[in-house]
Amino acid sequence: MARVLGRVRQSRTQDDSISENVQRDAIQRWADSEGHEVVGWAVDLNTSGTKDPFQTESLGPWLNKRADEFDILACYKMDRLSRVTVNAFKLLQWSKENGKAIKAVEDKFDPSSREGELIFFIVAWLAEGELSAIQQRAKDTFTRMVADGRYRGGHQPYGYRTVKAEKGWRFEVDPETAETIRRITSEVTSGVSNSEVCRRLNAEGVPTPRDADRVRAGKAPKGYKWTAATLGPLLRSKGLMGVTTVNADGERVEVRGSDGVPVQFADPILSRAEFGQLQTALDSRTFTRARNRVDASPMLHVAYCACGSPMFYLEVKRYSGEGENRYYRCGARSADDGCPLGYGNARRADEIEELVTQSFLDAIGHLPMLRRVFVPGEDNAQELEKVREALEWHVTALQPGGVLSHPSTRDKASEALRELQGRYDELSGKPSIPDRWVSEETGETYREFWERSGWADRRQLLLEFGFKAVLFEQSHVRMMQPADFVARAKATEWTAEELAARSETEAAIMREWLTWREGGPVRLMSDEAIARIVGKTA
Incomplete structure (x- = not known):
């Protein structure tokens, strides 16, 4: 009676005909019929046949460290040991050197004989060729599915869901999660930090992408939390525009069809213009990390000394040891000068926070609070932009040395270029209504929001409106609010031009109250101080 080690391997693409149970049962029946004892199982599931048997998770330790515990290595078929000829030869040599027998219970040959050894290598060679064919078919299928914008299995991008199509499965915009994307985009482009966005989403119980996947699969959510580390990559994904991307040297690049137009796997959640605006907002934060702190000073980028320096926030323990006194002082005080x-x-x-509260609420506290909502346009701007990019790509590709400059492809590419030009002319002549942001009421006034919120949310609101508090000597404080402050609080629609003009408006208003008279000489804030304060509003 010999000791048998049962070898079971199943790759990700294997079907049920050679499942784990099928392999186990066949090996066990053979061992019983020969009067042998199965002393262990080396089971490697989801393991490619290209992997070196000595490096596999389960079989590897048996071969490297436990060879004295078995006499026969038994498998269902030889390709369960390896699909690579070099690895098969390595394993056969090891079996000879260590006095082990190899048995494939469904193959009718004995690898220990010279004839069987030859057959063993022929089988390994054929298995390697079959694997290459499988890999090529999988690659061709993947390429076709990418070109068609079809669902290829695996993770579903947040904001989309899969639906049955005529051929396979396709993506469509998921109304619920797509609305979360648009809400996040609105907040981020309005100046809200990623950390603050995550805090709000967690407070409202909005499911994360991982929990959304679980709910979609009919499973209970686990309560995963939104974090800035996971939100960042989501907002950087070009998939938000509905375009198919692939990895190229560590970077996600858009896939283009034969006509040079980016392949769409679904309708976009964000237009290219909105996606670009979002990326600009994210890029700007690389240099303004102070805004991203959840525990920031209540008046960070709101309260300034008249010299232009931000006011530092201090918490000092009381002499009694009970509680703390809170202060603001000029940030330049710590400098040498x-x-x-x-x-x-x-x-x-x-006192300062009360003055800011009073000034803010006196101006707009009674007004209904508004939030920005994305309204998709009824136009062809996105398609026109894609066709324009495709035209530029074709022109470059047809240049000498370009990817389409060879005579075998030039004629066809030139024809595609003419078709694209005709399509561009057709689209250019159609009227369009661009995507836009409008405001809708939240159901509460600014005062009600203020009173139920902490200073983190209040500060974000102050930053959004460009509200400033400038402190002079003798505890005098002057409030700065843009001329269009109340108008913006009542706005029903904002254009890109209006948003871009905000910093210029605020700078002009700042200069309107440069002078301060308090029974003495006129004090003027320097242009440098003004620039330092106004520069923080953008």
Whole structure:
């Protein structure tokens, strides 16, 4: 009676005809019929036949460290050991050197004989050729599915869902998660930090992409949390525009069809213009990390000294040991030269915060609070942009040395170029209504929102409207609010031009109250101080 080690391997593409149970049963029947004992199983599932048997998770330790515990290595068929000729030869040599027998219970030959050894290598060679054919078919299928924009299996991008199509499965926009994407985009482009966006989503119980996948699969959510680390890649994904991408040297690039137009796997959630605006907002944060702090000072980028320096926030323990006193003081005080205006005294935080609260709510507290909502346009702007990009790509590709410059492809590419030009002319002549952001009421006033919110949310609201508090000596505080402050609070629709003009408007209003008279000489804020304060509003 010999000791048998049963070898079971199943690749990801294998079917049920040689499933784990089928292989186990065949090996066990053979061992029983020969009077042998199965002393162990080396089972490697989801393991490619190209992997070296000595490196596999289960069989590897038996071959490398436990060879003295078995006499026969038994498998269902020889391709369960390896589909690579070199690896098969390596395993056969090892079996000879270590006095082990190899048995494929469904193959009718004995690898220990010279004839069987020859057949063993022929079988391994054929298995390797079959594997190459399988890999090529899989690659061809993948290429076709990419070109058609079809669902290829695996993870579903957030904001989309799969639906049965005439051929396989396709993506369509998922209304619920797509609305979350648009909401996040609105907040981020309005100046809300990624960390703050995550805090709000978690507070409202909005499912994360992982939980959304579980719910879609009929499973209970696990309560995963939104984090800035996971939100960032989601907002960087070109899939938000509905375009198919592939990995190229570590970077996701758009897949283009034979006509040079990016392949769409579904309708876009964000237009190219909105996606570009989102990327600009994200890029700007590389240099303004202070805004992204969840525990930031309540008046960060809101309260400034008249010298132009931001006010630092201080918490000092009381002498009694119970509680803390909170203050703001000029941030330049810690520098060697101190505050240029000599304003070194700390100001009580509650007094400044109360003044900001009163000024803000007096102006718009009674108004209904609005939030920005994305409204898709009824136009051909996105298609026109894609055709324009395809035209540019074809022109470049047809240049000498370009990918379409060879005579075998040039005629066909030139014809495609003419068709694209005709399509571009056709689209250019059609009227269009661009995508836009409009405002809708949230169901509460600004005062109600303010009173139920903490300073993190209040600060984001102040930043959105460009509200500033500038502190002078003798505890005098002057509030700066843009001229269009109330108008923006009542706005029903904002254009890109209006949003871009905000910083210029705020700078002009800042200069309207440059002078401050308090029974003494006129004090003027320097242009440098103004620039430092206004520069933080963008």
